[in-house]
Amino acid sequence: MHTFSIRPAALALTAALALAACGGSDSPSYPTLNGDTPLVIGHRGASGYRPDHTLESYKLAIEMGADFIEPDLVATKDGVLVARHEPNITGTTDVATRPEFASRKTTKNVDGVNEEGWFVSDFTLAELKTLRAVQPLSDRDQSYNGKFQIPTFEEVLDLAKAEGTKAGRTVGVYPETKHPTFHAKLGLPLEDRLLAVLAKYGYTTKASPVIVQSFEVSNLKYLRTKTQVRLVQLVDANDVNADGSMDLTAPYDKPYDFAVAGDSRTFASLLTPAGLKEIKTYADGIGPWKPYLIPSKQVDANKDGKPDDLNGDGKIDERDRVMMPATSVVKDAHAAGLFVHAYTFRNEAKRLASDFKGDPKAEYKLFFNLGVDGVFSDFTDTAKAARDN
Numbered sequence: 001m002h003t004f005s006i007r008p009a010a011l012a013l014t015a016a017l018a019l020a021a022c023g024g025s026d027s028p029s030y031p032t033l034n035g036d037t038p039l040v041i042g043h044r045g046a047s048g049y050r051p052d053h054t055l056e057s058y059k060l061a062i063e064m065g066a067d068f069i070e071p072d073l074v075a076t077k078d079g080v081l082v083a084r085h086e087p088n089i090t091g092t093t094d095v096a097t098r099p100e101f102a103s104r105k106t107t108k109n110v111d112g113v114n115e116e117g118w119f120v121s122d123f124t125l126a127e128l129k130t131l132r133a134v135q136p137l138s139d140r141d142q143s144y145n146g147k148f149q150i151p152t153f154e155e156v157l158d159l160a161k162a163e164g165t166k167a168g169r170t171v172g173v174y175p176e177t178k179h180p181t182f183h184a185k186l187g188l189p190l191e192d193r194l195l196a197v198l199a200k201y202g203y204t205t206k207a208s209p210v211i212v213q214s215f216e217v218s219n220l221k222y223l224r225t226k227t228q229v230r231l232v233q234l235v236d237a238n239d240v241n242a243d244g245s246m247d248l249t250a251p252y253d254k255p256y257d258f259a260v261a262g263d264s265r266t267f268a269s270l271l272t273p274a275g276l277k278e279i280k281t282y283a284d285g286i287g288p289w290k291p292y293l294i295p296s297k298q299v300d301a302n303k304d305g306k307p308d309d310l311n312g313d314g315k316i317d318e319r320d321r322v323m324m325p326a327t328s329v330v331k332d333a334h335a336a337g338l339f340v341h342a343y344t345f346r347n348e349a350k351r352l353a354s355d356f357k358g359d360p361k362a363e364y365k366l367f368f369n370l371g372v373d374g375v376f377s378d379f380t381d382t383a384k385a386a387r388d389n
């Protein structure tokens, strides 16, 4: 999903927030659910700087000050949870260059979409460990390609503990169950495996340094019956339309378990006051794509039906969008007792709306001032600097 989609968001708002000196933190005060300093979540580690979901990427995020690091979890053929953004590892590893695995290339249906490539569930952990990670985004640093392994979830937990001890602070881990229905169909359901690992580390309570996230609903409801660790309902969309409304095109229109069950509710339904109230029955917070909080739109000043090229570079991208007023989602979620962790924040100028003039800190500040309780960021250092100064 929306992994690399970029629609930033954000203008407006009652910006000015109290910079009142609240005790206990070196950060300005923000209107979060409980008045806590918003969290900086190292999205796939420090994925702006290193191939994502590697121990080296997570370690750098911790060194940069991430409060949490964020591993996405998929299952190997022998049932081990490992960190990868997709079950399909064609884009994030060197598997396509390995003759010994050439015959594993196949097609699988992931959430209704046929994908060709190599899939984690066709490899044992030992086999996966022979692969090396690569940077999937061509505009990011390729110099670490071929150097780092795929880590297991336990290795990620160990790293967070060890690096947290070294830094003298608690580093949380924020695992996502990727494609729960897909994994269940393969006979490799993620939930009990996740619970077993968390139990092994003693992470079973609301105070544990763990938050579990999912785009599906029924697996979160199941997890709620088994653990008290914090749970987060992720909320996706396909795109943002020219006018700033959300584009809900399948398969990014609704949780995939809703699609399978014929449930007519969409992701947008989850963010209505009624939807949020229901989420509160099984989760502690929401993780919405950021344009649900502050959308952006294209401009067509001369009404020729074509978006204006605001920065005059001859193409249309995020830089040609303007931020709109905030929606009521943060306010409504807080009213329902849910915290809000928004995704994904990125530094690249081409991924920032025109309002921010190429300064990613301006985008963070807009969202922090709105009251988000945390941000998933590819660039922990920038997020932390924006939050603390």
Ligand SMILES: [Ca+2]
Residues within 6 Å of the ligand: 309, 310, 311, 312, 313, 314, 315, 316, 317, 319, 320
């Ligand atoms: Ca442009």
